[in-house]
Amino acid sequence: xxxxxxxxxxxxxxxxxxxxxxxxxxxxxxxxxxxxxxxxxxxxxxxxxxxxxxxxxxxxxxxxxxxxxxxxxxxxxxxxxxxxxxxxxxxxxxxxxxxxxxxxxxxxxxxxxxxxxxxxxxxxxxxxxxxxxxxxxxxxxxxxxxxxxxxxxxxxxxxxxxxxxxxxxxxxxxxxxxxxxxxxxxxxxxxxxxxxxxxxxxxxxxxxxxxxxxxxxxxxxxxxxxxxxxxxxxxxxxxxxxxxxxxxxxxxxxxxxxxxxxxxxxxxxxxxxxxxxxxxxxxxxxxxxxxxxxxxxxxxxxxxxxxxxxxxxxxxxxxxxxxxxxxxxxxxxxxxxxxxxxxxxxxxxxxxxx
Numbered sequence: 001x002x003x004x005x006x007x008x009x010x011x012x013x014x015x016x017x018x019x020x021x022x023x024x025x026x027x028x029x030x031x032x033x034x035x036x037x038x039x040x041x042x043x044x045x046x047x048x049x050x051x052x053x054x055x056x057x058x059x060x061x062x063x064x065x066x067x068x069x070x071x072x073x074x075x076x077x078x079x080x081x082x083x084x085x086x087x088x089x090x091x092x093x094x095x096x097x098x099x100x101x102x103x104x105x106x107x108x109x110x111x112x113x114x115x116x117x118x119x120x121x122x123x124x125x126x127x128x129x130x131x132x133x134x135x136x137x138x139x140x141x142x143x144x145x146x147x148x149x150x151x152x153x154x155x156x157x158x159x160x161x162x163x164x165x166x167x168x169x170x171x172x173x174x175x176x177x178x179x180x181x182x183x184x185x186x187x188x189x190x191x192x193x194x195x196x197x198x199x200x201x202x203x204x205x206x207x208x209x210x211x212x213x214x215x216x217x218x219x220x221x222x223x224x225x226x227x228x229x230x231x232x233x234x235x236x237x238x239x240x241x242x243x244x245x246x247x248x249x250x251x252x253x254x255x256x257x258x259x260x261x262x263x264x265x266x267x268x269x270x271x272x273x274x275x276x277x278x279x280x281x282x283x284x285x286x287x288x289x290x291x292x293x294x295x296x297x298x299x300x301x302x303x304x305x306x307x308x309x310x311x312x313x314x315x316x317x318x319x320x321x322x323x324x325x326x327x328x329x330x331x332x333x334x335x336x337x338x339x340x341x342x343x344x345x346x347x348x349x350x351x352x353x354x
Contacts, residue, residue, distance in 0.1 A: 002184070002185065002186045002187065003183070003184065003185045003250065003251065003254050004127075004183075004184055005181040005182060005183045005184065006127065006130035006131050006134050006181060006182045006184070007134055007179070007181045008134050008175055008176060008177055008178075008179050008181075009130040009133055009134055009173055009174075009175065009176070009179055009181075009182055010173065010174050010175075010176045010179040010341075010342075011171055011172070011173055011339065011341050011344060012072065012172050012173065012174050012344050012345060013068045013071065013072050013170075013171070013172035013344050013345035013346065014068075014169065014170070014171050014172075014305050014308055014309055014316070014344065014345075014346050015064040015065070015067050015068040015071075015169065015170045015309065015345075015346070015347045015350065016064055016167060016168070016169040016170075016302065016305055016306045016309040016310070016349055016350065017060045017061070017063040017064040017067075017167065017168050017169070017349070017350035017351070017352055018049040018060065018165070018166065018167045018168075018296065018306075018349065018350075018351060018352070019049045019050060019051040019052065019055060019060070019166055019351075019352050019354075020049075020351050020352060020353050020354050021049065021050045021051075021052065021354065022047050022048070022049060022050075023047060023048055023049070023050045023150075024046065024047045025039070025040050025045055025046055025047065025048075025162045026040070026046070028161070028162055030155060030156055030158060030161070030221070031158050031221055035158075035221075039158065039162055040162070041272075042271070042272065042273050043162060043163055043271040043272055043273070043293070044271060044272025044273075044275075044291070044293040044294060045162060045163060045165075045271070045272075045293050045294065045297040045298070046294050046295070047294075047295055047296075047297075048150075048164070048165030048166075048295075048296055048297030049165050049166050049167065049296060049297075050150045050165070050166060051148045051150060051151065051166040051352075052354055053151065055148070055352065055354075056088075056090050056096075056148065057086045057088045057089070057090075057096070057146045057147055057148050057166075057168050058084070058089075058090050058096050058099060058100055058103075058144075058168075059168070059352060060146050060148075060166070060167060060168025060352055061084065061086075061100065061144040061145070061146050061168035061169065061170060062100060062103055062104065062168075063168070063350050063352055064144070064146075064168055064169050064170035064350060065100070065104055065142055065144055065170035066104060067170075067347050067350055068142075068170045068172050068345065068347065069104070069142075069172075071345050071347055072172055072345055074140060074172070076104065076105050076106050076107070077106075077107045078139065078140050079104075079106050079107070079110055079140045079141065079142060080107070080109060080110055080111060080138045080139065080140060080141065081110065081111045081112075081129060081132060081133060081138050081140075081141035081142070082097055082100060082101050082104075082106065082110055082111070082112040082141070082142045082144065083097065083112075083113060083114075083115060083125055083128060083129050083141070083142070083143050083144065084096050084097040084100060084112075084113075084114045084115070084144045084145075085114075085115045085117055085121040085122065085124070085125040085143065085144065085145040085146075085301050086114070086115075086116070086121070086144075086145065086146055086147050086300075086301060087116055087117065087118045087121075087147055087300065087301075087330070088146075088147045088148045088149065088151075088152070089114055089116075095112070095113055095114040096114055097112035097113050097114050097144075098112050100112065100144060104142075111132075111138075115128060117301060117330075117331070117333060118147060118196070118300045118301055118329060118330035118331070118333075119196075119268045119270065119300060119301065119303075119327050119328055119329025119330050119331075119333070119334075120186075120268070120301075120327035120328055120329060120330075120331065120333040120334050120335050121145055121300070121301030121327065122143075122145050122169075122171075122268075122301050122302075122303075122304040122305060122325065122327055123184070123186070123304070123325055123326065123327040123335040123336060123337050124186060124327070124333070124335055125143045125145055125301070126143065126171075126173075126182065126184075126325075126337055126339075127182075127184045127186060127335070127337070129141050129143045129173055130173065130182055133173060133175050134175070137175060138175060139174065139175045140172070140173070140174055140175075141172075141173045141174075142170060142171070142172060142173070143170070143171040143173060144168070144169070144170050144171075145168070145169050145171070145301040145302050145305065146166075146167050146168030146169055146299070146300070146301060146302040147166065147167075147299065147300035147301055147302060148166045149164035149165070149166065149229060149298075149299075149300055150164055150165065150166050152198055152227060152228055152229050153228060153229050154215065154222075154223060154224040154225070154228040156215070156221075156222070156223040156224070157218075157221075157222045157223065157224045157228060157229075158221040158222060159221075159222055159231050159233055160224075160228070160229050160230075160231045162297075163231075163271060163297055163298050164229070164297055164298050164299075164300070165296045165297030165298065165299050166299065167296060167299040167302035167303075167306050168302060169302045169305040169306055169309070171305055172345070180339070180340045182337055182338070182339045183251060183254070183255045183337065183338045183339075184251070184335060184336070184337045185247050185248075185250055185251035185254070185335060185336050185337075186334075186335035187243065187247060187333070187334050187335060188331060188332070188333050188334075189239075189243075189331070189332045189333075190331070190332070191332075192235065192239060192331070192332035193331065193332070194230075194232070195231075195232045195235040195236050195239065195330075195332060196229065196230070196231050196232070196236060196329060196330040196331075197229075197230050197330075198226075198227060198228065198229055198230070199226050199230060200212040200225075200226030200227055201226070201227055205226065207226075207227075211226060212225060212226035212227060213225055213226070213227070218230075236270070236274075236329060237273075237274055239328075239332055240270060240274050240278065240328050240329070240334075241274070241277055241278065241281070243328065243332075243334055244267075244278050244281075244326060244328050244334060245278065245281045245282055247326070247328075247334060247335070247336055248265075248282060248324065248326055248336050249282070251324070251336045251337075251338060252324070252338070255338050257322075257338060259282065259283070259284060261322060262288070262322055262323070262324045262338070263288070263321040263322050263323065264288055264289070264290060264312065264321060264323055264324075265279070265282075265284055265288055265289050265323075265324045265325075265326070266289075266290060266304050266307050266308060266312075266323060266324070266325050266326075267279075267289065267304075267325075267326050267327075267328075268298075268303050268304060268326065268327040268328055268329060269291065269292055269293045269296070269297070269298050269299065269303035269304075269306075269307060270298060270328070270329060271293065271298065272291070272293055275289070275291065275293070290307055290308075290311035290312055291307065291311070292306055292307040292310050292311055295310070296310070300329075300330075301327075303327075304325050304327060306349075308346070309346055309347075309348075309349055310349055313346045313348065313349075316341055316343075316344050316346050317343060317344065317345070317346050318343055319342075319343065320340065320341070320342040320343070321340065321341055321342075322338070322339075322340050323337075323338070323339055323340070323341065324336060324337070324338050325337050325339070
């Protein structure tokens with residue numbers, strides 16, 4: 001297992017932004033009322049935010065980052081690293097991070113690049129930005145994570161459409177000599193690449209009029225085309241229940257930390273059944289595992305910081321807390337991190353107006 005630590009790095013602020021439009025799963029009339037109620041109970045998503053066509057993940061991340069920079073009173077010329085973690089970038093080329101560097105009025109000396117990860121993206125992103133800042137002695141950095149998944153889901157796909165919501169987040173990180181080390185356990189299994197996939201539009205399966213745009217029946221209640229998210233729920237569920245628990249326990253053991261010494265476990269917001277099962281496997285009290293699924297759905301790489309902002313905002317602004325964060329899903333990719341925060345800046349959730 002890839003267990004390592006990153007010293008001298010502190011999270012000093014987290015912000016999040018969601019689109020204005022709210023979609024209620026109680027209005028999802030593609031399936032019948034009884035099946036709809038069962039689905040909502042299982043996945044735990046009652047409503048979520050939908051971006052309008054033309055709104056990008058970078059728009060949401062820009063709002064979150066801009067607010068955070070202002071609240072921290074950071075000089076934009078001192079931000080030397082920006083990493084954008086998303087699987088819904090603005091363009092195939094160029095990298096979206098460069099657009100955000102210019103839009104945020106950061107210096108041309110700022111390093112900016114994209115990382116293509118989804119469910120595990122926040123944890124992996126922290127490891128990348130933390131490692132670069134620690135080894136390179138970079139004093140200030142921004143980790144921007146998020147996805148717009150709703151535009152790639154078929155309304156006629158009951159396995160995916162009710163689950164996903166849209167969000168963008170920003171995390172401000174500083175190099176500090178006295179900061180506690182962040183401790184990571186990261187893993188990958190590419191053999192499960194097709195468990196969550198958009199099959200067409202890349203280089204391997206280039207967009208074709210005859211095959212990519214036409215909707216096909218996959219099974220009862222599931223119709224989609226080549227540009228829609230294909231989700232094998234059973235495969236993802238089994239993977240998560242098999243891999244997340246040992247990953248977390250191994251990290252705790254190597255970090256010499258007991259479960260009781262963790263203030264909050266913030267998991268990727270996959271779905272209620274999956275997250276509840278993982279919590280019970282680990283024997284964690286429910287009040288230590290906050291959830292944002294009910295109001296925002298599965299927001300991919302934004303789900304962990306979005307949960308912190310919406311469920312723990314007041315606490316992280318006023319307390320010293322120990323977190324275990326764990327992301328798992330598309331890739332297949334998963335990882336956990338143990339870290340401390342101490343009275344960080346955490347603005348209220350931002351809403352991007354249409």
